[in-house]
Amino acid sequence: GAGVSQSPSNKVTEKGKDVELRCDPISGHTALYWYRQSLGQGLEFLIYFQGNSAPDKSGLPSDRFSAERTGGSVSTLTIQRTQQEDSAVYLCASSLQGVSNQPQHFGDGTRLSIL
Amino acid sequence: GNSVTQMEGPVTLSEEAFLTINCTYTATGYPSLFWYVQYPGEGLQLLLKATKADDKGSNKGFEATYRKETTSFHLEKGSVQVSDSAVYFCALSDITGGGNKLTFGTGTQLKVEL
Numbered sequence: 276g277a278g279v280s281q282s283p284s285n286k287v288t289e290k291g292k293d294v295e296l297r298c299d300p301i302s303g304h305t306a307l308y309w310y311r312q313s314l315g316q317g318l319e320f321l322i323y324f325q326g327n328s329a330p331d332k333s334g335l336p337s338d339r340f341s342a343e344r345t346g347g348s349v350s351t352l353t354i355q356r357t358q359q360e361d362s363a364v365y366l367c368a369s370s371l372q373g374v375s376n377q378p379q380h381f382g383d384g385t386r387l388s389i390l
Numbered sequence: 391g392n393s394v395t396q397m398e399g400p401v402t403l404s405e406e407a408f409l410t411i412n413c414t415y416t417a418t419g420y421p422s423l424f425w426y427v428q429y430p431g432e433g434l435q436l437l438l439k440a441t442k443a444d445d446k447g448s449n450k451g452f453e454a455t456y457r458k459e460t461t462s463f464h465l466e467k468g469s470v471q472v473s474d475s476a477v478y479f480c481a482l483s484d485i486t487g488g489g490n491k492l493t494f495g496t497g498t499q500l501k502v503e504l
Contacts, residue, residue, distance in 0.1 A: 308491060318479065318494040325490070334491065366434065373490045374424040376441040376483070383433040 276283035277301065285389045288351050288357060296352045296385045300369030307350050308370075308379060309342060313363035321365075324350065325373035356386075362389045392417045396480045396495035402468055403502050411465040411498045412479035421484035423456055423463040424492070437464075437465075438461075439476070464474045471503045 280299040288294055299389040318319035320334040324344045335341070339358075344350040349357050354361055364386050397412040415421065425437040425447070438447030443458035450465045463480060480495040 310492075311406045318492075320491040320493070323491055328434045331491070360398065368434075368492075370490070374485065376439075377490075378424060378439055379483075379492060380436065381426075381434040 278382055279367055281365075281371055281382035281385050283385060284383065285386045285388075287390065289390050290359060291356055293353065293355045294357055294387065296354075296365050296366030296387070298350045298352070298366075298382060300348065300350070300367070301380055304371055304379070304380075305347070306370045306373035306379075307344055308368045309350070309352050310366045310368065311363045312366055312384070316363075318366075321352070323373070329390035357387075357389045359389045362387055391420070392482060392484055392493040393496070394480050394493055394495040395484055396478075397496055399477075399497070399499040400450075401498060401500050405472055405501075405502055405504055406469045407501070409465070409470045409474075410469040411478055411480075413463045413495060415461050415463065415464065415480075415482050415486045417482055419484045421482040424456070424481045424483070425452070425454055425463070425465050426479040426481060426494075428479065428497075430476070434449070434479065470500070472502045472504060475500055475502045 276334040282297045307324045322342045339355045343351045364384040366384045368381045370377040370379045393416045422441045424439045426434045427437045438449040438484040440456035446455045454465045477497045481492045481495045
């Protein structure tokens, strides 16, 4: 079946612009996660959605970052007023349920480059 | 808080050599443990998992055993192939440590040569 789908695969934008990254999780998966992969910081958790519960936003690095998940499915990560340090690969993952023994399945990521 | 420490890379091996990538963890509760692999130009793929002490996860000839007494989850393979060249990430998920997010190690790059 279809895996986690992310778009765009690559995004190049100028410093100060806003960007939106999209994630379409595996059908039926109730939990959705965003991570960031960068050379200096490795893989970092950003935000977690589970069903209709309030999201866990504890990993968002600043108030320029926000995310929403509409209808319990597709999620959008928005970065406002982008900075060069935002350059990274943004990964989305989903799991069947939000429990620790359920593996997370990752998309191929969006490579974001801030000029 | 939770943390994962894995051996520094890169690791370079000849084909058919034995592989060990060390991974140790710190967790406040009872974590599930995972190894993910990232092949060049691709996304993260789950390689194997173990959800409780003494469990052994295995896949594609790779194995790792959940050792609670040593807080370790070392990855092993008896005979590596060139196609195993990738970056390997050890990770844990611990609901008591603050949700279901994964905490990753820094990754270990493996290069297998003929």
